[in-house]
Amino acid sequence: MNTEKYPEDAQVLCDLCHLFGERGWCRATSGNFSVRIDGSHCLITESGCDKSRLTTDDLMVCDLQGQATDPLRQPSAETPIHTCLYQLDESIGAILHTHSVCSTLLSIQSGPTLTITGFEMQKALASSNSHEEEISVPVFANSQDMDALAKELVAAWNEERVRVPGFLIAGHGLYAWGKDAASAQRHTEGFEFLFECLWQQGLVRSS
Amino acid sequence: MNTEKYPEDAQVLCDLCHLFGERGWCRATSGNFSVRIDGSHCLITESGCDKSRLTTDDLMVCDLQGQATDPLRQPSAETPIHTCLYQLDESIGAILHTHSVCSTLLSIQSGPTLTITGFEMQKALASSNSHEEEISVPVFANSQDMDALAKELVAAWNEERVRVPGFLIAGHGLYAWGKDAASAQRHTEGFEFLFECLWQQGLVRSS
Amino acid sequence: MNTEKYPEDAQVLCDLCHLFGERGWCRATSGNFSVRIDGSHCLITESGCDKSRLTTDDLMVCDLQGQATDPLRQPSAETPIHTCLYQLDESIGAILHTHSVCSTLLSIQSGPTLTITGFEMQKALASSNSHEEEISVPVFANSQDMDALAKELVAAWNEERVRVPGFLIAGHGLYAWGKDAASAQRHTEGFEFLFECLWQQGLVRSS
Amino acid sequence: MNTEKYPEDAQVLCDLCHLFGERGWCRATSGNFSVRIDGSHCLITESGCDKSRLTTDDLMVCDLQGQATDPLRQPSAETPIHTCLYQLDESIGAILHTHSVCSTLLSIQSGPTLTITGFEMQKALASSNSHEEEISVPVFANSQDMDALAKELVAAWNEERVRVPGFLIAGHGLYAWGKDAASAQRHTEGFEFLFECLWQQGLVRSS
Secondary structure (H helix, E strand, O other), X not given: OOHHHOHHHHHHHHHHHHHHHHOOOOOOOOOEEEXXXXXXXXXXXXXXXXXXXXXXXXXXXXEOOOOEOOOOOOEOOOHHHHHHHHHHOOOOOEEEEEOOHHHHHHHHHOOOEEEEEOOHHHHHOOOOOOOOXXXXXXXXXOOOOHHHXXXXXXXXXXXXXXXXXXXXXXXXXXXXXXXXXHHHHHHHHHHXXXXXXXXXXXXXXXX | OOHHHOHHHHHHHHHHHHHHHHOOOOOOOOOEEEEEEEOOEEEEEEOOOOHHHOOHHHEEEEEOOOOEOXXXXXXXXXXXXXXXXXXXXXXXXXXXXXXXHHHHHHHHHOOOEEEEEOOHHHHHOOOOOOOOOEEEEEEEOXXXXXXXXXXXXXXXXXXXXXXXXXXXXXXXXXXXXXXXHHHHHHHHHHHHHHHHHHHHHXXXXXX | OOHHHOHHHHHHHHHHHHXXXXXXXXXXXXXXXXEEEEOOEEEEEEOOOOHHHOOHHHEEEEEOOOOEOOOOOOEOOOHHHHHHHHHHOOOOOEEEEEOOHHHHHHHHHOOOEEEEEOOHHHHHXXXXXXXXXXXXXXXXXXXXXXXXXXXXXXXXXXXXXXXXXXXXXXXXXXXXXXXXXXXXXXXXXXXXXXXXXXXXXXXXXXX | OOHHHOHHHHHHHHHHHHHHHHOOOOOOOOOEEXXXXXXXXXXXXXXXXXXXXXXXXXXXXXXXXXXXXXXXXXXXXXXXXXXXXXXXXXXOOEEEEEOOHHHHHHHHHOOOEEEEEOOHHHXXXXXXXXXXXXXXXXXXXXXXXXXXXXXXXXXXXHXXXXXXXXXXXXXXXXXXXXXXXXXXXXXXXXXXXXXXXHHHHHHHHOO
């Protein structure tokens, strides 16, 4: 099983990497991106690639236990977060992890929850119908132990603390998802826009 | 009646979507853009499109009551604002709604009017001849009821409170217009430039 | 005499317009750019063009009294500043007027002189050999009377108050020049970089 | 010995110049970039080139004493820093000097060492395995005497004060390196990302 069997999914992922790469959301080979290709596998960016110049050869197939179908290839260290999400929710079709300056800064400054209200852009997040609602983005402490992070995510999910299609890891960035790549892109862009707004508002408020 | 009949208008709108998309003015499928094609119809972006990759197939024709000529297509939820403006002023040939970080932030921070003076860029707005004039940009409260917003706009228009070719919706962004797409682009870029300047000045003043 | 006779100069100007246009330095048809083509004429951008999509057809030839060689064409309102500089100094081969957010903001905030020291980038300005020197950028009050502005420039020039290859107009932006387009580009980029640094430092100092 | 003999290295350097040029990291012909081509030579950008439009013709070969193999060509004034690093560490295969706004600002504001902790992005720097480590970036005073700067670098190196693959020069920017161009790019992007974060945090803290 290899990436050539999924030329459309591979191209969609590549295009997203280039788009987000130009925006500075996955500098220094950070960030990783995946799409589900069937009930038990996803296509995911390989570890250590420059996203702004990624080609479909830099993508790999792995199962939802995080094992590469090609034993010679190394999935990203953050693969357990992706596979954990695909297992938690069958309706998730794509997961995008961005590592932008604003998501990094806000995730360090906020406590365990980032609360957002008053922005029309909240409606870009599937869970929100109006700018008057208040949305809460979970913020997990950073860890180099990805399995521990995945367990924390499962606990939060089961306690229904993940009510928007994304969460932050402190000092590390955003994970956002959707039913397909277009939906995940919309959610990611919505979160990143809101983070930019909150950071800028914080510069005013802090003074 | 379909978009293929207006290939030049469709291409101009597409090019503007790409240009503004690259600048981050319509992230997460936000923003919508239209040009008038005759006395009773306009060409407008369809709901939910990624503007940075929009094609002419993502544009649709609707009449000035907001009805799509193709019953299978869904115009943007914000279509009533566009059609309301085309009805208010026959000289309006294009309307551009951007959803930038700075227009969002300023529209939340300001009261019902944003006052601007001292900038040469004011001359980019058709109504201004000098940097010494003071211009006033109306700011409407945000609402999920587009017809209510359109009524508020009509009232402000009739009371002559809309003296520049644009207005803000709080937490939601800018609507700007002109006699054609080039003119509307110039006005949009002028407003966005001035909003960036005002936000930056606010960072200094607030401290 | 028309632009087709100077295809290389025209292409260089066009490329600069696109490059600076992408950086947001000449939004809303602001900015204007010229190169000297002989002892008594220059090639200059026509009034009201979108610089990000400018073609060589949007350039025109005018003499150093600001008269277009083609009577049907309208040179930019700011042409007198360009022709004044070409007359003041025979060694000037290109003049670039940018209208960036930072040059606008700094020019409003500063008094009649902007002083810069401590930056390696000062060496990009022909007049500076070390980061330890102090350079002074003249800032003129804005005016809608271009001939009056040109006279003020001549006075400052004759009093040797213009010791760097550029000056600011308050609320309006930067004029920079050089012996050719490449040199003028280097000076413009050097000034704009320094203005960004000074504005950012001001955000810290003002708090 | 000329650049045509190293078409792949030359193309890699060119691509990096364009990429970094678009990001504003080497404006006004600032910045310089090199790759080692054998035990005693490197390929380096020529002095005074616009990096956003650099071609392989703007690259030159020089030996590790900084002498151009083509006597008609002028290596960048900062060549001694490059050759010094190649001599200090045989494993260095590429060196990238960026001159960004954030690296300039931070290097002026910080003392002789910039300390960074709490960011996942630290892991992009080869020397760091966790966001919990503290990394120290040396900051040297700026000087127009490149040989003196190179000597200061050698002293710091021998005292093991250079424990990350990069350092700052005050008011001047970043030097970063790696075993090859991809590794040096990753380090440069990691540093620049962290500098943006620190500068933004400083805006909050200073208020």
